[in-house]
Amino acid sequence: MAKTDYKTAVQNLLQEAGIEINGKQSWDILVKNENFYQAVFSRGSLGFGESYMEGWWECRALDKMFHRLFRANLEEKIKSNFRLKLLWLKSKIFNQQTKSKALRSVGSHYNIGNDLYKKMLDPLMVYSCGYWKDAKDLAEAQRHKLELICQKLKLKKGQTLLDIGCGWGGFAKYAAENYGVTVTGITISEEQQKLATERCQGLPVEIRFQDYRDVDEKYDRIVSIGMLEHVGHKNFESFMQVIKRALKTDGISLVHFIGGNFTKYHTDPWINKYIFPQGLIPSVRQIGQAMERKLILEDWHNFGLYYDHTLMAWMENFKQAWPELKPDYSDIFYRMWEFYLNSSAAAFRAKKLNLWQLVLTHPHSSEIYQSLRPETFSASPKVFSNERLN
Incomplete structure (x- = not known):
């Protein structure tokens, strides 16, 4: 699957929540690694969170960004959209993401x-x-x-x-x-x-x-x-x-x-x-x-x-x-x-x-x-x- 397909799908979903990629608002997302888009579709919330931990994207006001995501009910929109479900399925079959060495070492740092x-x-x-x-x-x-x-x-x-x-x-x-x-x-x-x-x-x-x-x-x-x-x-x-x-x-x-x-x-x-x-x-x-x-x-x-x-x-x-x-x-x-x-x-x-x-x-x-x-x-x-x- 072309990376542009994932990028377009993620951008469109975020826009429904009032969030822009590389926008100027405090709740907008700054993408620093293009693998972010595929991670979201291949691993859902796990990919969203892990890509943030790896530094693939930034946001000045995470709480405001998440508030917009939750209010927009994006999860339900993905479930009801056949094209998005198909994109998710293909990402699971053909585009498995590998995790960075840094993430594999998280366990050693999670002794709070x-x-x-x-x-x-x-x-x-x-x-x-x-x-x-x-x-x-x-x-x-x-x-x-x-x-x-x-x-x-x-x-x-x-x-x-x-x-x-x-x-x-x-x-x-x-x-x-x-x-x-x-x-x-x-x-x-x-x-x-x-x-x-x-x-x-x-x-x-x-x-x-x-x-x-x-x-x-x-x-x-x-x-x-x-x-x-x-x-x-x-x-x-x-x-x-x-x-x-x-x-x-x-x-x-x-x-x-x-x-x-x-x-x-x-x-x-x-x-x-x-x-x-x-x-x-x-x-x-x-x-x-x-x-x-x-x-x-x-x-x-x-x-x-x-x-x-x-x-x-x-x-x-x-x-x-x-x-x-x-x-x-x-x-x-x-x-x-x-x-x-x-x-x-x-x-x-x-x-x-x-x-x-x-x-x-x-x-x-x-x-x-x-x-x-x-x-x-x-x-x-x-x-x-x-x-x-x-």
């Missing part, structure tokens, strides 16, 4: 480490969407998010709380300090367990290296923040079953996760290869089926647009910290991370992705749950036992 997250995230190291209502910066947005969760869980001093997928212990630390609860955090990352244990020292917090399916105790409250997307669609039901099994009859659980508009059983190839292997964004139907006959849905809150703000704040922190981080990472890693954060922000901005918080209770609970109205939310810690903690 805690140092990167310390510089990219807020002081509590919360790696999930912040709650930006009335927040002035990332740190405040994350504190507000943690407080929102505490209030939805109606925490009281002396309660036991299980944090499934506790990360670096940000929520465990906040809940123990501000609400006097005893927290068990579980993670399957040794690095996270080590740092979370250090950060929660002196508090009633235990951080375990443990799979969620191995939990066998009962808790007053259960929280999971940014974990469900990583369990895979075959495990959604077992995840909900664990919550039911570990939650006391009159307990409350909150699950905070990214949600999709459509039911899928695979993730984006580039994201799967470089960012979240084996992950899957659940849909309403998948979550509903997983909860059926297990838990009662009390409240469903969507604030996905706040993930756009969160991701762009992470991107700014990452960019500012790059001179310090650069000795330990490659330029390909920088471009990979840049591609990931900007494309993800645009997906939320275009409402292709959502951020859902579900409040769940045990089916045998005798309590009436009163939902927290977002417009009445106050970011100040509220101890529901009416005691102020010292």
